[in-house]
Amino acid sequence: MTPKIARYLAEQQPATPCLIVDVDHVESRYRALQDAMPIAHIYYAVKANPAPEILRRLVDLGSCFDAASIGEIRQCLEAGASPKQISFGNTVKKISSIREAFERGVDLFVFDSEEELAKLAEHAPGTRVFCRLAVENEGADWPLSRKFGTTVEHAHELLLRAKDMGLEPYGLSFHVGSQQTNTAAYEAAIARVGMLFTDLSKAGLELKMINLGGGFPVRYRDDVPEIDQFGLAIGRAMTEHFGNALPQMLVEPGRFLVGEAGVVSAEVVLVSRRGGKESDPRWVYLDIGRFGGLAETEGEAIRYRFRTAHDGLPTGQTVVAGPSCDGVDIMYEKKRVDLPMALRSGDRVELLSTGAYVSTYCSTGFNGFAPLAEHYI
Amino acid sequence: MTPKIARYLAEQQPATPCLIVDVDHVESRYRALQDAMPIAHIYYAVKANPAPEILRRLVDLGSCFDAASIGEIRQCLEAGASPKQISFGNTVKKISSIREAFERGVDLFVFDSEEELAKLAEHAPGTRVFCRLAVENEGADWPLSRKFGTTVEHAHELLLRAKDMGLEPYGLSFHVGSQQTNTAAYEAAIARVGMLFTDLSKAGLELKMINLGGGFPVRYRDDVPEIDQFGLAIGRAMTEHFGNALPQMLVEPGRFLVGEAGVVSAEVVLVSRRGGKESDPRWVYLDIGRFGGLAETEGEAIRYRFRTAHDGLPTGQTVVAGPSCDGVDIMYEKKRVDLPMALRSGDRVELLSTGAYVSTYCSTGFNGFAPLAEHYI
Numbered sequence: 041m042t043p044k045i046a047r048y049l050a051e052q053q054p055a056t057p058c059l060i061v062d063v064d065h066v067e068s069r070y071r072a073l074q075d076a077m078p079i080a081h082i083y084y085a086v087k088a089n090p091a092p093e094i095l096r097r098l099v100d101l102g103s104c105f106d107a108a109s110i111g112e113i114r115q116c117l118e119a120g121a122s123p124k125q126i127s128f129g130n131t132v133k134k135i136s137s138i139r140e141a142f143e144r145g146v147d148l149f150v151f152d153s154e155e156e157l158a159k160l161a162e163h164a165p166g167t168r169v170f171c172r173l174a175v176e177n178e179g180a181d182w183p184l185s186r187k188f189g190t191t192v193e194h195a196h197e198l199l200l201r202a203k204d205m206g207l208e209p210y211g212l213s214f215h216v217g218s219q220q221t222n223t224a225a226y227e228a229a230i231a232r233v234g235m236l237f238t239d240l241s242k243a244g245l246e247l248k249m250i251n252l253g254g255g256f257p258v259r260y261r262d263d264v265p266e267i268d269q270f271g272l273a274i275g276r277a278m279t280e281h282f283g284n285a286l287p288q289m290l291v292e293p294g295r296f297l298v299g300e301a302g303v304v305s306a307e308v309v310l311v312s313r314r315g316g317k318e319s320d321p322r323w324v325y326l327d328i329g330r331f332g333g334l335a336e337t338e339g340e341a342i343r344y345r346f347r348t349a350h351d352g353l354p355t356g357q358t359v360v361a362g363p364s365c366d367g368v369d370i371m372y373e374k375k376r377v378d379l380p381m382a383l384r385s386g387d388r389v390e391l392l393s394t395g396a397y398v399s400t401y402c403s404t405g406f407n408g409f410a411p412l413a414e415h416y417i
Numbered sequence: 418m419t420p421k422i423a424r425y426l427a428e429q430q431p432a433t434p435c436l437i438v439d440v441d442h443v444e445s446r447y448r449a450l451q452d453a454m455p456i457a458h459i460y461y462a463v464k465a466n467p468a469p470e471i472l473r474r475l476v477d478l479g480s481c482f483d484a485a486s487i488g489e490i491r492q493c494l495e496a497g498a499s500p501k502q503i504s505f506g507n508t509v510k511k512i513s514s515i516r517e518a519f520e521r522g523v524d525l526f527v528f529d530s531e532e533e534l535a536k537l538a539e540h541a542p543g544t545r546v547f548c549r550l551a552v553e554n555e556g557a558d559w560p561l562s563r564k565f566g567t568t569v570e571h572a573h574e575l576l577l578r579a580k581d582m583g584l585e586p587y588g589l590s591f592h593v594g595s596q597q598t599n600t601a602a603y604e605a606a607i608a609r610v611g612m613l614f615t616d617l618s619k620a621g622l623e624l625k626m627i628n629l630g631g632g633f634p635v636r637y638r639d640d641v642p643e644i645d646q647f648g649l650a651i652g653r654a655m656t657e658h659f660g661n662a663l664p665q666m667l668v669e670p671g672r673f674l675v676g677e678a679g680v681v682s683a684e685v686v687l688v689s690r691r692g693g694k695e696s697d698p699r700w701v702y703l704d705i706g707r708f709g710g711l712a713e714t715e716g717e718a719i720r721y722r723f724r725t726a727h728d729g730l731p732t733g734q735t736v737v738a739g740p741s742c743d744g745v746d747i748m749y750e751k752k753r754v755d756l757p758m759a760l761r762s763g764d765r766v767e768l769l770s771t772g773a774y775v776s777t778y779c780s781t782g783f784n785g786f787a788p789l790a791e792h793y794i
Contacts, residue, residue, distance in 0.1 A: 087742060087784045108742045111785030130742050130784075132687045132702040135763060153689030155762055174691075177744075186691075187700075187744050194693035217744075310509045312530030314551075314563075316571035323564075325509040331778065335708070338715070338745065365464060365485045365507050367554075367564050367594075368715065385532055386512065400783045401708065404776075407464045407507070408488030411781045 041347065041392055045303050048417050049390070056307040056388065057328035058413040061089070061395050063097050065301035070101050073256070073293055076271030080289040083127050085254050086112040088294025088396040089302070093416035095119030098297075106254075106292040110137035113146060123147070127251075129213075129292065131156060131172055131188050138163040150213060150251075152190045157198055161205035168210035169202055170251055171195040173236070175229040180217025180255060181341050189214065192236050200245060211249030211287065212236060218295060219342065220255035221264050223273035230274065234281030250278075251290040258299035258393050261343040267296065295396040302395020304328060304344075304412075308387045309363050321376075322358050324383055329362010329369040333412045334391075335401035337371040347390040350380035358383075364407040418724065418769055422680050425794050426767070433684040433765065434705035435790040438466070438772050440474050442678035447478050450633070450670055453648030457666040460504050462631050463489040465671030465773040466679070470793035472496035475674075483631075483669040487514035490523060500524070504628075506590075506669065508533060508549055508565050515540040527590060527628075529567045534575055538582035545587035546579055547628055548572040550613070552606040557594025557632060558718050566591065569613050577622060588626030588664065589613060595672060596719065597632035598641050600650035607651065611658030627655075628667040635676035635770050638720040644673065672773040679772020681705060681721075681789075685764045686740050698753075699735050701760055706739010706746040710789045711768075712778035714748040724767040727757035735760075741784040 042062040049060065073082060083106040084098050090112060098105070099120040106129040107113045116126050123145030128138075131152040138149070142164040149164055151157045152172040160169055174189030190198070195212065202209040212233050216225035233250055240247055252274065257264040278286055306326045313320040328334060336342035357376040362369035383389075402412045419439040426437065450459060460483040461475050467489060475482070476497040483506040484490045493503050500522030505515075508529040515526070519541040526541055528534045529549040537546055551566030567575070572589065579586040589610050593602035610627055617624055629651065634641040655663055683703045690697040705711060713719035734753040739746035760766075779789045 085742075090782070090785060107785065109740075109785035111782070111787065113785075115785065130740075132738075132740050134684070134686050134704060134740075153687065154693065155687055155689055159762065186750070187738055187747055188742075191692045197693065307511070309511050310530065310532055312532055315568045316531065316574070327511065331712070335780075361509075361564055363486075363507070363509050363511075365462075365565075367559070370564055373563070385536065400781060402781050403712075404779050404781055404788045405467070405488070406777045408467060408484070408486035408490075408492065410488065 041303050041390065044417060048415070049305060054305060054415060055413065056305050057332060058415060059302055059304050059333070059394060059399055060415045060417060061091065061094070061298065061302040063093050063301070063416055066094055066297050067097055067101060069297045069301065070098065070103060072267055073291070073296060076267045077274065077289070077291060079286070080291045083290050083292045084297060085292045085294030086116060087400070089298045089399055090115050091399065091414065091416055092119055094298060095121070110140050113141055113144065117144065133159070135159055135163055142167065148210070151198070152188060154198065157202055157205065161207055165206050166208065168208045170211040170213050170249060171199055173212055173214045173232065175214040175216060175232065176225065177217030179220055179222030179225050181219035192232065196236060196239060199240060199247070200243060203245060209245060209247065211247050211251060213251030213253060215253035216255045218255050219257045221257050223265060223270050226252060226270065226274050227277040230277040230281055237282070237287070247287065249288040249290060251292065254292040254294050254296065256293050256296035258295055258396070260393055261345055299396040300393045302393070302398065304333070304391040304394040304398065306389050306391060308383055308385055308389055310385055311383055322356055323361060324358050324379060325361050325363055326389060327363050328412065329364055330371060331364055331366065331369060331403040331406040332362060332409060333398040333402040334362070334371055336397050340372055340375055343372070343375070344394060345392040346377060346379060347392060348380055348383060349387060350382040353380045353382050355379055356381050363409065366407070418680050418767065421794060425792070426682060431682060431792060432790065433682050434709060435792060436679055436681050436710070436771060436776055437792045437794060438468065438471070438675065438679040440470050440678070440793055443471055443674050444474055444478060446674045446678065447475065447480060449644055450668070450673060453644045454651065454666070454668060456663070457668045460667050460669045461674060462669045462671030463493060464777070466675045466776055467492050468776065468791065468793055469496055471675060472498070487517050490518055490521065494521065510536070512536055512540055519544065525587070528575070529565060531575065534579060534582065538584055542583050543585065545585045547588040547590050547626060548576055550589055550591045550609065552591040552593060552609065553602065554594030556599030556602050557597040559595035559713060569609065573613060573616060576617060576624070577620060580622065586622060586624065588624050588628060590628030590630060592630035593632045595632050596634045598634050600642060600647050603629060603647065603651050604654040607654040607658055614659070614664070624664065626665040626667060628669065631669040631671050631673065633670050633673035635672055635773070637770055638722055676773040677770045679770070679775065681710070681768040681771040681775060683766050683768060685760055685762055685766055687762055688760055699733055700738060701735050701756060702738050702740055703766060704740050705789070706741055707748060708741055708743065708746060708780040708783040709739060709786060710775040710779040711739070711748055713774050717749055717752055720749070720752070721771060722769040723754060723756060724769060725757055725760060725764065727759040730757045730759050732756055733758050740786065743784070
């Protein structure tokens with residue numbers, strides 16, 4: 041938690057549940073990433089947190105943007121981004137969205153299938169397109185592999201065809217999975233992309249860009265490698281596979297830029313032993329749960345850290361659940377959380393590193409709970 | 418799909434994705450349930466769909482309401498319900514919510530733990546309280562068992578204590594799990610409750626009410642027993658365990674009343690073979706997914722039926738996914754869906770029986786997609 045957030049919480053005591061984001065921290069992460077990968081162009085993955093305060097700060101810093109929908113493209117433009125700074129980074133796009141993006145001046149689009157390529161050729165003619173490869177997601181806490189990307193052979197064929205269809209085949213992308221803690225995942229993917237660059241060059245097509253995706257991790261319960269280690273590993277792999285003829289490099293950080301900048305302030309609603317006996321499992325129910333924004337606790341994938349007023353006092357293994365009547369609204373049960381035994385109904389609890397993928401996952405009104413309040417400071 | 422919805426879709430062609438609900442169908446399901454269980458008091462589980470149009474219709478029909486939060490209590494009151502028609506049915510309640518409900522005249526509350534009972538005694542003194550028992554959820558497609566309810570022994574102890582604390586120990590409740598297709602689940606739970614009624618009576622406490630919860634199923638992909646079968650099984654079990662001294666019976670249907678009254682109209686955004694070859698899996702991406710309202714497809718639990726303009730033409734096994742860049746936004750992959758091979762990007766697709774647990778699960782703006790539009794007709 042940044043000092044600014046700690047001060048805000050102490051002074052304002054905002055109603056719970058709410059998300060507080062320190063926008064200065066987003067800036068410092070942006071600078072750290074740029075330092076670690078000086079020649080990479082940063083395309084912020086807007087989906088991680090599309091708050092105008094964050095987008096405007098990143099516009100001021102000169103960031104580019106990876107948008108998942110026409111809605112996110114509009115948000116970027118409203119925040120002052122130029123259309124040339126925006127990549128339409130979803131391989132699944134409605135025709136009406138492609139058209140609107142094209143008309144607004146966006147000229148960088150991803151695809152991974154024949155049908156999508158045909159849609160782009162017809163509705164965004166002449167634009168730059170890149171093909172997403174499927175790569176291994178091993179090491180990622182939130183994998184993405186099955187749904188997106190295609191094979192090297194198919195990408196080869198589609199990129200050659202793109203040229204014939206009046207598009208500019210511009211590059212290749214991949215995504216090693218979100219919250220990826222293994223630098224080797226990037227190295228393996230770069231090797232694969234490097235080979236395809238060479239093959240396409242032999243076929244007469246010189247690609248110009250490699251999009252390394254995002255996935256750079258933030259610290260939740262466990263320590264993760266520093267961004268410099270990713271920068272070094274990626275730099276070495278790029279040099280190994282491309283030599284001096286480095287293509288343009290794009291990265292799409294989302295979680296990395298905003299995750300640690302945010303804190304959820306919540307309230308304990310109930311502490312109970314499920315069967316009433318001391319030997320029964322202890323449950324703590326918060327006023328935020330899987331449908332109030334903590335969707336990434338599905339399968340207990342993302343394990344947030346907790347801060348309470350009782351930290352340092354004796355703790356016990358605790359199941360942590362949300363406030364709704366839904367049986368799946370449980371955050372941590374298989375792997376319980378070590379929480380102070382002194383916790384009681386009405387106590388405030390902070391969930392750290394919750395700046396990414398919390399505000400927008402939140403449901404519109406499940407069980408009659410209002411969407412999460414957000415404070416950008 | 419009801420004729421009214423079919424006509425609405427044909428005439429209005431509403432923008433996708435959207436939910437259309439036939440409120441008359443809600444009424445007919447209410448009447449069918451009342452016919453099947455003539456002496457049961459129906460408490461609609463508001464969480465299934467809190468649309469004012471539905472609440473108002475149910476108020477007109479004389480329904481009572483099971484509310485999961487103070488937000489839902491407000492919605493019921495705004496729709497014209499009397500506070501005496503409302504049960505605060507969440508075992509996890511903020512003190513501020515208990516207070517407000519009490520001040521507004523709600524006088525029926527559930528609990529399943531010591532701490533919650535103490536909160537009720539202090540902030541809703543003198544009100545009627547019932548204790549939720551944990552029961553088996555076998556046979557339910559959306560189980561609820563772990564998070565709620567306590568043991569028979571603990572309930573016995575807490576209900577006796579409730580009296581000493583100035584509350585009116587009123588009854589017992591259980592929930593056999595949502596989309597429960599097995600009538601025996603209710604029979605087993607009633608037997609357990611019956612024994613506890615007897616034990617408490619011996620201890621000098623005469624309970625007045627048994628709340629059978631909800632769980633009554635609707636037809637998705639598979640046929641389910643008719644509501645009359647549940648009515649018969651429950652009636653027989655009640656007579657067996659309570660004889661002529663039948664307590665007041667409450668039921669809390671949510672899905673059963675609104676599920677089949679709703680249809681989601683969606684659009685195909687992309688059809689692709691993940692690797693480009695005919696032998697590769699075929700994926701259909703819709704403009705609605707797990708974060709646009711179809712949250713109950715998590716784990717492929719609830720299997721909606723599809724209707725397309727190509728029904729009757731040759732079909733193939735298909736993976737069905739949502740439009741977001743999220744790797745978990747996949748509805749059906751392990752068990753694929755048989756969909757027409759003629760389906761193309763831009764085609765409309767209807768998802769049947771989507772009136773329950775769709776509108777409010779929807780995210781506020783994940784990936785920049787607006788919340789689901791809703792039409793109540």
